[in-house]
Amino acid sequence: MDESKKKVDHQHEQQIVLEKAVAKTLDFFEELGSSIESLPLNTNGHDYMSQPMVRFLKVDSISRGRVTCSFSVLPPFVNYYEGLQGGVVASVAERLATACARTMVGEEKPLFLGEQSIPYLSAASMNAELVADGKNYYKGLHGGAVASIAERLAIACARTIVAEEKPLFLVELSISYLSSAPMNAELNAVGSVVRSGRNLTVVSIEIRLKETKKLLYTAQATFHQLPAAKL
Numbered sequence: 001m002d003e004s005k006k007k008v009d010h011q012h013e014q015q016i017v018l019e020k021a022v023a024k025t026l027d028f029f030e031e032l033g034s035s036i037e038s039l040p041l042n043t044n045g046h047d048y049m050s051q052p053m054v055r056f057l058k059v060d061s062i063s064r065g066r067v068t069c070s071f072s073v074l075p076p077f078v079n080y081y082e083g084l085q086g087g088v089v090a091s092v093a094e095r096l097a098t099a100c101a102r103t104m105v106g107e108e109k110p111l112f113l114g115e116q117s118i119p120y121l122s123a124a125s126m127n128a129e130l131v132a133d134g135k136n137y138y139k140g141l142h143g144g145a146v147a148s149i150a151e152r153l154a155i156a157c158a159r160t161i162v163a164e165e166k167p168l169f170l171v172e173l174s175i176s177y178l179s180s181a182p183m184n185a186e187l188n189a190v191g192s193v194v195r196s197g198r199n200l201t202v203v204s205i206e207i208r209l210k211e212t213k214k215l216l217y218t219a220q221a222t223f224h225q226l227p228a229a230k231l
Helices: 002-031 050-056 086-102 143-158
Strands: 058-063 066-072 115-119 129-131 168-177 187-196 200-209 215-225
Touching: 066 086, 086 115, 086 143, 086 168, 115 143, 143 168, 143 187, 143 200, 143 215
Parallel strands: none
Antiparallel strands: 058 066, 066 129, 115 168, 168 215, 187 200, 200 215
């Protein structure tokens, strides 16, 4: 009887810890300006992610095996630190890679993104002009959206270990696209800190179908943390 009560008490304690962790994560996203309520209604439309990208990118030149685009770092695409958001970088890279591949691969052959690895060498400041395509035709979760989710979740996860006064900078985001998430599917994303040292924190992300638990995407984000500013 005592063992049964201890088990119930332990499960209750775990549930309280989980609820607190969820609340803290949601608060973190709210501070970054991210919430379901703040999204405009048209974001529910099919392939919404493609619309801003199409307007965002200007094609400068196309030749066999090479595509060049230019774009500006506009306020809607910057992160908390007023640099180009990691998910936007991934979206641009995905579109440009697809467009470039299409100069060599026939339209009758479907292209599916298998893996995307992005080293973030430096931040692009707001309103900067950059030189670096398209649509997601297959009704699956947009590759750039996967990257945005992974980046946000990784930051929130890292913040459970790294103090708020230490700025975090995304150094690298590596994503494996194992399978596609169908439209209207519900997903679960879980982030966990792999290791956290004096200068670097590494976070692992898994995104699965909620109903079947099928693993769809895995990601690993590496952050560089600066020392807390001294007064």
